[in-house]
Amino acid sequence: MLATLAGTTAASVGTAVADLRLAVEERPAVQHGPAAPPPAQRWLTAAVRTDGAVERIRRQGRSKAFTKPINPSRMKRVTYRFFNDDPVDGSDAFPDLLGHQRYADHAVQLLRDVREQSESGVLALIGPWGSGKSSVLKMVLRRLREAQPASWSVAELNPWLYSDLDSLTAALFSEIRTALPKGARWSVARETIRDFGVSVSPLGKVGSLFGFDLSDAVKGVAERIGGDTSTSAAKTAAAEALREVDRPVLVVMDDLDRLTPDELLLVFKLVRLVGNLPNVYYLISFDERTLLDVLGRSALVGGERHRASEFLEKIVQVRLDLPVFRERDASKLVERCLAALLGKLQLSLTAAEEQRFARAYVNYLQDRLLTPRAVKRLFGQVAASLGTLAGEVDLVDFLLVTFLRTSEPGVYRFLGRHRAELTGSGFASALARRRQQPDELAEVWRARLRKAGVAEGNLDGILSLLASLFPGLAHQLGGSTSEPPEERRGIGSSDYFDRYVVFGVPDDDLPEAVLTTALAQLGSGAPGVEADELWLRFQNDTQRIARRIRLRLRAGGSLPVRQLLIGMAELFASLPVQSQELLSPRFSVVIIAQDLFRTLEADERVEVLDQMAASASGAELAALVLGDAIEPSSTGPAFAQESDEWVVAAHTAVLTRLEQHLTAAGGRPAGELSDLDTSLIWRWRRLDGSTARRWVRQRLDDGTWDLLPFLTELLPAPRAPWSTIDADVLESLDTLVDRAEVQALCDRTEVPDDDSASAQLLHALSRTLLAEAGQASGPTDNPTATDHEV
8 A cells, every 4th residue: 555655566575564463363353444445346536645746646456565455354363562672583473574684684694794894893784763673683693693603702891881081991891701602622712801801991891791700800910010011012012812712702782872072972982993803803883973963062072063073984984874764664664563553443434434534634644753762652652542532533643643642742732732724613713714815824834834833844744644634734725635524433524523633532532332332222122331321422412412323324324313313302492592603402403304304214203203292392303304305405396295105194193293392382471471382383383284273373363462562472582773673574474463463563563661571573574574665764784683593
């Protein structure tokens, strides 16, 4: 997948990128999304980076490089040590996964060549942090130690353990002495190495290292006073002994770039001056850029980088530059780490998810994951933090967010501060952004990224990554995204954002597994704790639960439609009419109920509507659902016709229920009508205006209701001085009460001089009727009262 997108060929990667060690364990995998078609049937469309530009290509059929689809259900499970950063030696227990063994073999051969041409030498293994230098050293040492017949002795020295030159010198000669074989043939060389170490190091530094009693050492030093006691004589003796035994010793020192300037100079002094002995060779490793920076801070170099380079050239005779971590190697490692992660979590990616990750890798991650350690660190962090979120979030989004958290922590921290703007849930910020051009907005975001610590060269890449996660940001920048984030449980949705930043499902959120179980319980007719939790969340977080049910409906999942509709109807009256969100809880329920109802079979619809209408609040929702089904929309014809058999039966059932629920209200004064009563009257009028009119007319005629109190309760209260009644509201009212009767009411009624609801309504009605007659007074641009809230 990634190899194809990165522009690599189908040629075998050989040992350059070795296969992961596989642990075969037949275990069913959880499909992360809908079943994907076989890779051979896929069209791979990808963004491929070429010379810094992004171009679109399309490949038909299965690429030869895309040989292992990332779907654990079709592959053996892969295990990987994400949290182990120890170097490997290429053995069966610690296999080489990156093809470094070939380079280690090259280093071993180079050691032999150097030995043939020089009595001593310093070789340097050079590569950036995390590129695998320590592993190459381990592989070199393993090859030398396992060689038959044995031809090298190996000494490992860790300069970090010693704080001064004397201690480090004593340690060096102790390690060389220990590395030599223990036989009699080597005894002279071992003793002369010890003597040389003693001569150049204070006694207190060498006693424990060389393993002898200090009193004997003092005695030996006293004996030398009478003879040749110079350090040069001891070095000469050691050199002759080492030359005679003709057994090369390789001293390995790793991570020199992590020393302080003074410590680094001590090591180099030791290697080039004190430790320059026949058959003693040094293999050191470091990140050159870091080491030059360290040298530059020393008094010897004085901050001049060219002098630091010249000094390093005097120390190192042979450079072993670790091969570059190629794009194809990186993409292969990413693929294998991803496969291991999916196997560990028992997940799989759909074809669309594979393509999304491939594009994200090529466009945003490839230039940042430049070492094996960087790749391993990313997937290790994902494995550590995904945990119970597996199946609760979009895996590709989580990978990208984890990249931000580990590589750009400043950006990750500001996601929460700009949550509303990024997810499009903040109206004020959205309105403000509309006044700015995309280029201006892009600069605003670049400034934020700079403040968050993003390097200048990474600004556009990180901004593009954020735009891929957050469609609201993409829209601000003049782009677009094809898939709404809520459909994949992405971080760009306000419903799922918090899951990505709290490393779990928040307490005020409903886990996907709980939702799935609750829906199954409702469908089986055996509600349990999960179903109770669903209805509790439905009441307290209506819009989000409604959106999540709608997502499952759009995805074609099986839903207990009948039970959902009846349950929503029972709770409809308890839901708030107003909300801080664009859609009120009630309106959100109306929308999802209408969508659910249309999935029912025709022979189920009448019974479901009748059951929904069994309660007064449910009758309101049932009337709204039925009315929507028989009214054409702005984009197409009606779902059903009034002459349809089921519509006729449903019409009768719902009207019967409405009249039953209004019976008590019809016997009380109009001023005691509740909001639910007036809502039911409006729903009745919408379904069958003639019968609703007769029912209202009967109560006005027999004196049970007075017209003014009835209108005061039925019509929305004017919201501002000089308000009028909306023309659509008056037109709807005409179905229930004659316009002439309303005009007569206004003419004969003296308007109270107060702010009562009836006084405000009379003023609004009078202005509206006068305006219709062409005799309007007062401002001509009066605000109007809005239509009645559903």
